[in-house]
Amino acid sequence: MSSRANQSALLIAVAALAVIAIVLFRPPAGAPSGSASPTGGASATASSSTAASASAEELRPVRLLLGFQPDVQFAPFYLAQQAGYFRDAGLEVTIEYSDDVLRLVADGQAELGVADATDVMIGRTSGIPIKYVATLYEHFPVALIGSPDAVPDDPSGLAGMRIGTPGRFGSSWHALVALLDAGGLTPDDVTIREYPQFNQVEGLLNGDVDLITGFLANEPLRLQAQGFETELLTVDHFAPLPGPGLVAGDGLLASDPDLVNAVASAVVQAQEEIGRDPQRGVDAAVTEVPAIGEDRATATAVLEATIDAWDPPVSGGVVRDVWDAGYQTLRRLGFIDGSVPVEDMYDLRVMGIVDPL
Amino acid sequence: MDATRMKRIAAGLVSLATFLVLWKLLTVATGTPSYILPAPEVVGERAARAIGSGILWEHLWATLSEVVLGFSLGAAAAVFVGVALGKSVVIERVLSPYIVAAQAVPVLALAPLLDIWFGGGLFARVLVVALIVFFPIAIATMVGIRSADPRLREMLRSLGASPAQVTTQLEIPSALPVIFGGLRVGVTLSVIGAVVAEWAGASVGLGVLINIADQGLFDTPLMFVALAALAVIGLAFYSLVVFVERQLVHPT
Numbered sequence: 001m002s003s004r005a006n007q008s009a010l011l012i013a014v015a016a017l018a019v020i021a022i023v024l025f026r027p028p029a030g031a032p033s034g035s036a037s038p039t040g041g042a043s044a045t046a047s048s049s050t051a052a053s054a055s056a057e058e059l060r061p062v063r064l065l066l067g068f069q070p071d072v073q074f075a076p077f078y079l080a081q082q083a084g085y086f087r088d089a090g091l092e093v094t095i096e097y098s099d100d101v102l103r104l105v106a107d108g109q110a111e112l113g114v115a116d117a118t119d120v121m122i123g124r125t126s127g128i129p130i131k132y133v134a135t136l137y138e139h140f141p142v143a144l145i146g147s148p149d150a151v152p153d154d155p156s157g158l159a160g161m162r163i164g165t166p167g168r169f170g171s172s173w174h175a176l177v178a179l180l181d182a183g184g185l186t187p188d189d190v191t192i193r194e195y196p197q198f199n200q201v202e203g204l205l206n207g208d209v210d211l212i213t214g215f216l217a218n219e220p221l222r223l224q225a226q227g228f229e230t231e232l233l234t235v236d237h238f239a240p241l242p243g244p245g246l247v248a249g250d251g252l253l254a255s256d257p258d259l260v261n262a263v264a265s266a267v268v269q270a271q272e273e274i275g276r277d278p279q280r281g282v283d284a285a286v287t288e289v290p291a292i293g294e295d296r297a298t299a300t301a302v303l304e305a306t307i308d309a310w311d312p313p314v315s316g317g318v319v320r321d322v323w324d325a326g327y328q329t330l331r332r333l334g335f336i337d338g339s340v341p342v343e344d345m346y347d348l349r350v351m352g353i354v355d356p357l
Numbered sequence: 358m359d360a361t362r363m364k365r366i367a368a369g370l371v372s373l374a375t376f377l378v379l380w381k382l383l384t385v386a387t388g389t390p391s392y393i394l395p396a397p398e399v400v401g402e403r404a405a406r407a408i409g410s411g412i413l414w415e416h417l418w419a420t421l422s423e424v425v426l427g428f429s430l431g432a433a434a435a436v437f438v439g440v441a442l443g444k445s446v447v448i449e450r451v452l453s454p455y456i457v458a459a460q461a462v463p464v465l466a467l468a469p470l471l472d473i474w475f476g477g478g479l480f481a482r483v484l485v486v487a488l489i490v491f492f493p494i495a496i497a498t499m500v501g502i503r504s505a506d507p508r509l510r511e512m513l514r515s516l517g518a519s520p521a522q523v524t525t526q527l528e529i530p531s532a533l534p535v536i537f538g539g540l541r542v543g544v545t546l547s548v549i550g551a552v553v554a555e556w557a558g559a560s561v562g563l564g565v566l567i568n569i570a571d572q573g574l575f576d577t578p579l580m581f582v583a584l585a586a587l588a589v590i591g592l593a594f595y596s597l598v599v600f601v602e603r604q605l606v607h608p609t
Contacts, residue, residue: 009363016370023377024401102575103392123575128392168560169573193477196556196568197469206473 059092062263065101065113070289072299073217073306074114075281076136076270078288085266093263095288106130106249112263117242118174118335121327124345125336129250133350134264134316136271137243141309142175144233145219146204146211151231155183155238162191164200164209171244172213178239178329204228217305221298241326242319243309253347261350268316268351275312278303316351395578403578404585412566417586419562420551423479424590427486427554428547432540435491439498439539440524443532449499460492464550468557482554482562489550490543497539501532537602544598548591563587 066074077095080086086093098104101113102123112133115123120132144151144163152158158180165172180186193200193209200212201222211233212219220230235241246267248260274281281303286293293299327342377397383389384396391399407413438456442449468485475481505528513523529536555564563583570579 006360006363009360009367013363013367013370016367016374019374020370020377023374023381023397099572103577107390107393119572119575122573126392126575128575167565167568167572169569169571173573192560194558194560194565196558197472199469199473202473208473208476 059087060090060259062091062093062112062259063110064093064095064263065098065104065110066095067097067101067114068099069097072282072285072292072303075274075285075303076267079270079274079281079284080266082284082287083270085269089262089266091262101247102128102130105247108249108251111252112246112248112260114244115247116171116244118171118326118330120247121330121336121345125340130247131250131253132245132318132346133248133260134246134268135243135319135354136245137309138311138314138319139309140175140235140241140243141216142171142213142235143216144176144179144211145214145223145230148229148231150210151233155179155233156185158183159185159189161211162193162209164193164195164203164212166198166200167194167196174241174330174335175235176213177333178235178241179233181329181333182238216309217302221301221305239329240322241329242322257349264316264351268314271310271314272312275307275310275314278307315354317354318346318348318351319354392575392577395581400578400581404582407579407582413582413586416561416563416566420564421590423482423486423551423554423562424547424594427483427550428490428544430483431487431490432494432543434487435494436498436536439495440502442495442499443502444524456492456495464489464553468553472558477558482551482559485554485557486547486550489546493542493546494539497535498532501535502528504535505531533606537598537606540598541595544594545591548587552587
């Protein structure tokens with residue numbers, strides 16, 4: 001009896017192992033892989049109607065994803081919403097926040113979002129059907145920050161320094177590695193200290209590191225508020241990288257490019273107005289997020305630094321030369337393998353090209 | 358191998374096979390792209406590449422070190438403090454508010470502070486793991502110590518046993534089932550503690566790998582590989598605690 005039970009159990013175990021092997025291991029080459037192709041597969045939620053032609057009663061719902069949390073740096077989106085630029089274009093825009101913009105937009109769970117161009121390059125290469133459609137920041141907004149005597153004039157002077165950064169991912173890491181590369185260095189030539197909670201400012205103030213990576217409109221202002229004199233080493237002069245912008249999924253770009261254009265145009269219009277009158281942007285941000293009004297002076301300083309990174313007058317166009325340079329840099333550094341050409345990473349139909357001066 | 362043991366293994370394999378089949382069916386039925394929910398064979402293939410390239414071992418080893426060191430430190434301290442709490446009402450009244458308050462503060466909020474205070478090295482991460490495992494083990498030990506039969510305690514004292522002998526010969530042995538209950542909870546928490554610690558500051562570890570895969574490479578299958586590795590660590594250590602418990606509490 002015991003022997004028969006043992007045999008049954010053995011048979012069941014073998015059958016279960018066979019099922020596990022079949023499910024877990026990919027069939028031989030040639031069979032469908034199930035992974036997404038870079039050029040398709042996004043489930044677009046867009047209808048075929050064009051946004052601009054919609055009547056006031058037929059506003060097209062649009063979900064727009066901004067990064068992480070509400071911030072005065074998103075003032076153009078708040079102004080476009082409050083001033084009715086989206087509504088005039090036939091859009092009922094809902095602004096939300098997420099730290100996973102690329103995948104949600106590519107999957108059609110949101111129509112558009114804001115993302116780093118360098119992340120678009122990496123995401124697109126890894127199979128996420130997403131494209132960059134409009135430039136928001138003409139200057140890469142991340143720099144190396146430190147005291148004036150610590151920041152070298154040239155990236156080659158970074159050798160041997162202790163540098164704090166949130167982690168080995170994202171625009172801060174891309175900027176740091178690109179700068180090191182421009183100086184003929186690698187991350188092994190410096191001491192990297194990671195601050196995943198974005199508390200690298202405390203690390204710099206403590207003296208744990210010599211330099212930190214940070215956003216032009218954030219860390220330098222926080223340091224200056226504590227009486228710490230700052231100097232910046234920006235990537236623009238040494239290793240140009242394209243800045244953050246609007247992104248949309250392949251599905252929506254195929255089915256309703258006019259909608260994408262309508263959102264981008266409304267945001268660029270608001271950016272232009274804030275560039276001329278930053279207080280309009282601060283007002284819009286305070287209306288959207290009343291807590292920002294608790295320290296209006298800081299909010300104004302942050303927005304002014306942000307506007308510098310936009311570099312008005314803005315057009316939203318793709319700065320193709322910088323994209324080409326950034327693409328080559330990321331490829332050389334191993335972030336991308338070059339399997340997806342740079343032209344497949346942005347869509348020039350939406351806001352066009354910005355020619356270098 | 359006896360039939361009971363074979364049945365247990367078969368049940369485990371059937372459970373795993375069912376889970377994988379349901380997962381596969383979900384991906385097929387919903388048509389979800391692999392950057393949102395990869396199919397099991399995509400994760401399997403990614404795991405093979407991560408193992409082959411060595412990237413998984415590097416991060417796995419770091420997390421494993423933090424779990425082992427943190428759990429050992431936290432469990433040892435918790436058993437020591439738990440015995441003291443169980444034996445002395447005064448000590449319990451003095452220490453309990455601090456222990457409960459420390460438990461009420463989320464480790465997620467505390468980890469960045471420990472990282473800054475201790476220079477962001479392995480010790481800071483081990484401390485985070487030790488902190489997260491401390492509470493359930495200390496409380497289980499206290500309860501276990503107090504659950505010793507008072508008549509046996511009285512008998513040992515009447516036979517001239519010292520307080521240390523009462524503790525080692527009666528209270529700790531009779532508390533073992535409860536202490537192991539705390540250890541079972543603590544060992545699973547230790548894996549969570551290691552990831553929290555790595556998210557507060559580390560350059561290597563499965564928590565770091567999750568961040569890199571998620572925000573640096575947009576490699577969802579690699580995230581699943583890291584999550585599976587964490588689950589395997591948790592299961593392995595839990596099984597080890599259960600095995601030791603069987604040897605000590607219910608030896609056959």
